[in-house]
Every structure is written in structure tokens, then in C-alpha cells.
Amino acid sequence: MQNSRKRATLATVAASAGVSVATVSKVLNGRSDVAPITRELVQSLLVEQGYVTRPSRRPPAMVELQVSGELCAYSTEIIKGTLEAGGESGVPVVVTNVKGAPPAGDAWARGLAAAGRRAMILLTDEPSPRQVAALTRAGLPVVVINPLNPPPTPVTSIGATNFAGGMSATQHLLALGHRRIACLGGPADAASNQARMHGYRAAMEAAGVPVLPGYVRTAGFCYPDGLRASAGLLDVEPLPTAVFAASEEIALALMWVARERGLRVPEDLSVVGFDDTEIAAMTSPPLTTVRQPLREMGVVALRTALRLAAGETIESRHIELATELVVRGSSLAA
Known part of the structure; x- marks a missing residue:
């Protein structure tokens, strides 16, 4: 029988x-x-259960982490977490760096699958719909780390509690006695940036402190964006006594512009950033910042990719990891 x-x-x-x-x-x-x-x-x-290991000519299973744009302290932390999780799981992780338009197309995606890829992790601001569609048709699940906006299904994304982070940064400055608190944000149309800035506004409103005209500005998350936005902010009257910057690079740019104008940080201007890469502790003064769990994002992304590749059901298509305020020397009582 x-x-x-x-x-x-x-x-x-x-x-x-x-x-x-x-x-x-x-x-x-x-x-x-x-x-x-x-x-x-x-x-x-x-x-x-009679498990039988079948001989196979397929290459060893691996996961690819594709990083878009220039490598920096932010992306390096995420890469470290992904590689650590791969080592713990016994799964090789291939890291590729893409500058410009990401590769796409069915032939490309099928080639990845034939070469042993079982899942793709994308570290990018905006995943390419064409790329995601090709990977899905090739049977490769996709996980996106910290995109600016939530990607469409069936893509799983890993992010941070941006609203809570913006609120905690602003509450810290309020607790220090500051009332003229400004906000330097990232891209205006990015959901992650909007959440951080909404956290700032919520904290100000809850404390009954008005946001003065010209105190909220958006640009981008990178250092050059921060330089341009900081120059305009420090022209505003009355001058803010504290600023919540929605990224670490914006915060560092603000500190540089402030010093160029003869302002002391934190004596004349308290600054709180967002990210907490290893650079934050190396600045002068060390940067008070909201810590994004960047390395943990890489760990969770790898584990989630492996679960999807194994056909497991994921409880949520968007996973948010908790942020944490790290107080250092760039913030001071008013």
C-alpha cells in the first residue's frame, strides 16, 4: 500500500x-x-519523520543585501547586523552596493535565484517597483530596511518608531527648560520624516509651547541638505535656543554652521539628532541623539527574510523597532 x-x-x-x-x-x-x-x-x-536529504546540484542557499547609494556610517551599522545574523543562522550573506538605477528585469531576478539567492534584502530609500515585481515573479521574497515610505505589499519592511523618537527628543529639550525649539527635518514627502516631525509638534503642543514662525524646515537627511537648511534657520529671529534635527547628518551640519557663526554648542544652541551611529559619540561635543536600532534592523531583516524563504507566515508586513534617547554633551539646560 x-x-x-x-x-x-x-x-x-x-x-x-x-x-x-x-x-x-x-x-x-x-x-x-x-x-x-x-x-x-x-x-x-x-x-x-523520515527526513531524507536529497542530493542537489543547486548552489548553497544565501541571502543578498543590496545597498543603494554611497556607503556611510548609517548603512555600515545595518550591514554589520545583517552579517552577524547570517553567521548565527549559518546562511551566507552577499552584500552588493548599487549606485544609480537598481538592476531589474526577469532575467536578472531568475539569475539570482539560479545562483542560490533565496531572499533579497534592500537597503534603499525607495524600492523600485519593477525590481520588486521581478524578484517576486522569481520566487524571491523581499525585505526592505527603513524605507522613506512604506513599500507596497507583498514587501515586508523593517523600520523604527519615528514618531516616538521625535517626541522624546523634543520632550528632552523641553525638560531642559528650552521654549524656542526649532525642527530641521528631512524630505517633506517622506513618511518617516513626517512621523519624526509630528512627534516634535505633538511634544510642543502637549507642553503648551508655540512653534514660532520659521522654526520648522525640511530639506533632506544628508549633510549638504543640513548645511542649506541650517543657514536659513539661523537667520530667523528670535534665534532658537535648541533644535531637533531629524537625522544625524543634519545635526552635524547644524553644529558646523552654528560654530561658523560664533555660536557655542550647547551653551548657545542645544542640538539633538536622530540615528546614533558610531560618529555621534565622536563629535565635539558628543551628540545627544535618538538611537535608531540600526544593527538590530539588519538582524531582524535577515531573520525575517529566512522565514519568508522557508514559507512561514509573517505576523506583520511592517515591523517597527523601538527608538531610544541617548543623552550626551550637545544638549544643555536653557
Whole structure:
């Protein structure tokens, strides 16, 4: 009589053992970083369920992290987290850097799948719809890290609590006694920037402190954008005593422009940024900032990509990780 029992898979064995697919894979590959009791359980279930390792000429499974634009401290932190998670899961991570228009098309996407890619992680401001469509047709799930705007389904995105971050930065300045608090934002049409600026306005409104004319400006998240926006802000009368900058590069640009004009940070102007890369602690004075969990974003993106590649159901298409205010020397009592 024909055996009607379904063929055992990594997913079914993992579900029976109550562990991840990555853990079952580690046991099969003889990895040492699995607890002995877990290894024994998984091995017994592999035998019990009749799991058969089929010989294959396919290349080893791997995940690609595609980084758009110039590499910087921000992207480096995310790359580190992704590589660490790949090492822990026993999955190679290929990092590519794309400048200009990203590659797309069905032939390109099928080539990635044939070369062993099982999922694609995109670190980009705006994922290309054409690229995402080609990857989806090739059977490669896509995860986007910290896009400016939520991508369309079926793309999963990893971000941060931008509203809460903007609010905590502004509340910190209010608690220091500042009332003339300005906000230098990123791109006006970016949902992430809007959330940070809404957090700023919410904190000001809750404290009953008015936002003075000319105190809210938008530009971009990068250093040159910050230079231009800072120059205009510091021409406003009365001069702000504190500024929430919606990115670390904007904050650093503001500090440079302020010094050029003879203003001392933080004695004359308190500054709070947003990101908290390793550069924040190296500035003079060290930058008070809202910490985005950049390395953790890379970790979660890799783990999420592996779950999608294994056919698992993801609870949410957008995952937000908590931000945290890190107080250093660039903010001072009014």
C-alpha cells in the first residue's frame, strides 16, 4: 500500500521540535552552536519523520543585501547586523552596493535565484517597483530596511518608531527648560520624516509651547541638505535656543554652521539628532541623539527574510523597532 504520509521537510521537523528552521539546518550541517538537548531532539525527529536529504546540484542557499547609494556610517551599522545574523543562522550573506538605477528585469531576478539567492534584502530609500515585481515573479521574497515610505505589499519592511523618537527628543529639550525649539527635518514627502516631525509638534503642543514662525524646515537627511537648511534657520529671529534635527547628518551640519557663526554648542544652541551611529559619540561635543536600532534592523531583516524563504507566515508586513534617547554633551539646560 502506498504511504500517504507527507514528506518531512525542515519546516515540519522544526515545528515538531518547537525550534526555528535555521536550528534544524544547523543540526543537519553539524554546527556546534546548538544546545545538546536541542540537537538530540531534532536528530530524533529527523529519523522519526523520515527526513531524507536529497542530493542537489543547486548552489548553497544565501541571502543578498543590496545597498543603494554611497556607503556611510548609517548603512555600515545595518550591514554589520545583517552579517552577524547570517553567521548565527549559518546562511551566507552577499552584500552588493548599487549606485544609480537598481538592476531589474526577469532575467536578472531568475539569475539570482539560479545562483542560490533565496531572499533579497534592500537597503534603499525607495524600492523600485519593477525590481520588486521581478524578484517576486522569481520566487524571491523581499525585505526592505527603513524605507522613506512604506513599500507596497507583498514587501515586508523593517523600520523604527519615528514618531516616538521625535517626541522624546523634543520632550528632552523641553525638560531642559528650552521654549524656542526649532525642527530641521528631512524630505517633506517622506513618511518617516513626517512621523519624526509630528512627534516634535505633538511634544510642543502637549507642553503648551508655540512653534514660532520659521522654526520648522525640511530639506533632506544628508549633510549638504543640513548645511542649506541650517543657514536659513539661523537667520530667523528670535534665534532658537535648541533644535531637533531629524537625522544625524543634519545635526552635524547644524553644529558646523552654528560654530561658523560664533555660536557655542550647547551653551548657545542645544542640538539633538536622530540615528546614533558610531560618529555621534565622536563629535565635539558628543551628540545627544535618538538611537535608531540600526544593527538590530539588519538582524531582524535577515531573520525575517529566512522565514519568508522557508514559507512561514509573517505576523506583520511592517515591523517597527523601538527608538531610544541617548543623552550626551550637545544638549544643555536653557
